[in-house]
Structures are given as structure tokens and as C-alpha cells.
Amino acid sequence: QVQLQESGARLVKSSETLSLTCSVSGGSVSPYYWSWIRQTPGKGLEWIGYIFYSGGTNYNSFLKSRVTISVAASRNEVSLKMTSVTAADTGLYYCVRHPSAMGAFDIWGQGTMVTVSS
Amino acid sequence: EIVMTQSPATLSVSPGDRVILSCRASQNVNSNLAWFQQKSGQAPRLLIYGASTRATGIPPSFSGVGSGTEFTLTISSLQSEDFAVYYCQQYDNWPLTFGGGTKVEIK
Numbered sequence: 209q210v211q212l213q214e215s216g217a218r219l220v221k222s223s224e225t226l227s228l229t230c231s232v233s234g235g236s237v238s239p240y241y242w243s244w245i246r247q248t249p250g251k252g253l254e255w256i257g258y259i260f261y262s263g264g265t266n267y268n269s270f271l272k273s274r275v276t277i278s279v280a281a282s283r284n285e286v287s288l289k290m291t292s293v294t295a296a297d298t299g300l301y302y303c304v305r306h307p308s309a310m311g312a313f314d315i316w317g318q319g320t321m322v323t324v325s326s
Numbered sequence: 327e328i329v330m331t332q333s334p335a336t337l338s339v340s341p342g343d344r345v346i347l348s349c350r351a352s353q354n355v356n357s358n359l360a361w362f363q364q365k366s367g368q369a370p371r372l373l374i375y376g377a378s379t380r381a382t383g384i385p386p387s388f389s390g391v392g393s394g395t396e397f398t399l400t401i402s403s404l405q406s407e408d409f410a411v412y413y414c415q416q417y418d419n420w421p422l423t424f425g426g427g428t429k430v431e432i433k
Contacts, residue, residue, distance in 0.1 A: 252413075252424060252427065253370070254424075255422040255423070255424075266420065268421040269421065270421075302369055302370075310358065310418065311375075311417060312372055312375035312376075312381075312417060313372060314372050316369035316370055
């Protein structure tokens with residue numbers, strides 16, 4: 209079955225860039241949409257943005273200026289970069305698959321905890 | 327942004343109880359509503375999409391109804407493995423938004 213595994217730096221300094229990768233196994237990035245969702249004690253579950261396997265993106269406006277999501281179809285990977293992080297960006301980051309742009313999130317990675325330190 | 331409001335925040339119940347969780351949207355989301363279950367230390371798991379369609383492998387003890395702005399998730403007979411936090415999420419408008427969750431705990 210399809211499995212998603214997030215990886216990347218767990219500790220990021222304030223004002224620096226958060227970088228995460230989602231590796232897809234047991235399936236292909238095609239023809240799906242791939243979102244990043246984070247979970248924080250203060251805001252709960254927040255949708256960050258998505259990328260289509262062919263490269264189209266859509267971001268939540270509250271993070272849009274700081275976020276880039278990319279896909280490497282040949283490696284079956286999806287990536288997230290978030291610039292100028294602050295303590296408010298500390299949380300559990302999930303990679304999630306959905307079959308359509310506006311569709312239910314059907315497969316989730318286990319999540320990776322990212323802490324922003326000062 | 328559509329605000330999703332779940333009630334109650336916490337529900338204390340006994341195994342075997344029938345449980346009804348509520349989710350309200352601040353504007354019409356049609357039937358574009360999903361429910362997720364999150365157990366401690368795990369990622370959320372899709373239970374229901376399209377307001378009432380069970381996801382693959384979800385038992386019939388879980389059922390969802392509603393459309394527009396009012397939705398409910400019913401667990402017909404709570405099992406020990408069903409104690410968890412439940413979230414609703416709308417996918418009708420951008421940005422996609424989640425409710426704050428209802429924790430179902432043992433009485």
C-alpha cells in the first residue's frame with residue numbers, strides 16, 4: 209500500500225528556512241495532489257498548500273509569501289520549503305495525498321515534528 | 327475563510343454508547359465535508375468523505391450525515407479503539423479548513 213515518509217531538519221533556527229521532503233513508496237506521485245498540513249497546539253490542523261504531480265500549486269494565503277512546494281516525480285518525492293520561520297511555525301508537519309484538488313485527504317504520512325529555536 | 331466549529335470539545339462516554347459529534351460550517355460547504363480520527367501519537371485517518379461516504383476499511387459503525395452548514399458523525403456503539411480525537415474538514419472553498427476537534431474520552 210502507499211506510504212508517505214516525511215524527512216528533514218527537526219530543529220530550525222528562527223529566521224531561517226524549514227525544509228522537508230516527503231518520500232512516496234508503494235505508489236506514484238501521479239496522478240495525485242499532494243498537500244502539506246501542519247498541526248500546532250495553538251492553531252490545530254492547518255492546510256499549508258498543495259502541488260499537483262505535474263507541478264501546479266495552490267497555497268494558503270496566510271503563508272503564501274513564505275512557502276514553496278515542489279515535486280520530483282522521477283524520485284517520487286514532494287518537498288516543502290518555508291522561509292523566515294518563527295516560533296509560531298513549530299509543529300507537526302504532515303505530507304498528505306488527495307485524489308483531486310478539492311478532495312478528501314485520503315493518505316497521510318506519520319508526520320515530522322519541527323521545532324523553531326531562537 | 328470558512329470556520330469549522332465542532333461540538334462538544336470533549337465527550338466522556340462508556341464503551342457501547344452511541345456517540346454523536348457535531349460540526350458546523352460558517353458558510354455553505356455543500357457535501358464537501360470529511361471526518362478524520364486521530365489517535366494519540368498517530369496521524370489523522372480519513373473516516374468519511376462527501377459528508378456520508380465511508381472511506382475504505384471504515385466499519386459501518388461510523389456514519390455521517392449533513393449538507394450545507396450542519397453535519398454529524400455518529401458512532402453507533404463505541405469500541406475501546408474508538409477513543410480518539412475527531413476532526414471535520416471542509417473542501418468546498420479555499421483555503422481548506424479543519425474544525426478544532428472533539429475528544430472522545432472514557433467516562
